[in-house]
Amino acid sequence: MIVHRDGCKEPSRARRAVSLPDGEMDGSVAANLRWVRERILAAAERSGRDPRRITLVVVTKGVRSDRVREAVAAGATVLGENRVQEALPKIKALGETVRWHLIGHLQRNKVKQAVPNFDLIHSVDSPELAEEIERRAEQAGIRQRVLIQVNVSREPSKHGILPEAVDDLVRKTAALPHLVLDGLMTIPPPSTDPKRSRPYFRWLGEKAEELGRAGRPVRELSMGMSGDFEVAIEEGATLIRVGTAIFGPRGMTEGIEGGPA
Secondary structure, three states: OOOOOOOOOOOOOOOOOOOOOOOOOOOOHHHHHHHHHHHHHHHHHHOOOOHHHOEEEEEOOOOOHHHHHHHHHOOOOEEEEOOHHHHHHHHHHHOOOOEEEEOOOOOHHHHHHHOOOOOEEEEEOOHHHHHHHHHHHHHHOOOEEEEEEEOOOOOOOOOOEOHHHHHHHHHHHHOOOOEEEEEEEOOOOOOOOHHHHHHHHHHHHHHHHHHHHOOOOOOEEEOOOOOOHHHHHHOOOOEEEEOHHHHOOHHHHOOOOOOOO
């Protein structure tokens, strides 16, 4: 069971929106990746968690393949992409050296391409999408791991199921034989203050506990990006999605991100 912790200490240094202290980002992917890992360990220590239960998903949206290779060479083992069409050339180029997660919204007409290529889909947000993934997974002869994306903040511009509909979607998704429902995902409202993300992360952790008590254990909580991943870890995140803190701001990644990572 995933348990959030009350009374965690806040990070000791003020951070910018992308959670990078002034002067520490030097443009080296390896150095930035090392810095992120150090912050993961520190956040896990503050909250009494085992850092081995926290997986860093390195977000490569808008990042050139050569810089993605730098991250892999520096030890990145799980990469996350927002769009299927951008991910496919990178998946082909890197082969099976890493695992790929789809962290962005998935359109039903892209499911056929997504299912064979992604180890985990973070963004199931409707029964119809779950059923289409089930159909394609059955055709491929696999069981597809998925997370349910919850729009905890109820923002109209965001994808995700509304909080009151989570239980029903969990029940329907868990009943599909070719899907493995691993957990929940959320994206809080953007903010320059990481503490403002805490209530949304806490809600997701409490929902995971509630589901566990009801006999539907939740293995994974995907929450936290470059600006707030330490708070997410303190609240029970097992998957954090970090791109900007590793590859640099949007202009440096040569792409347009669909929301911060």
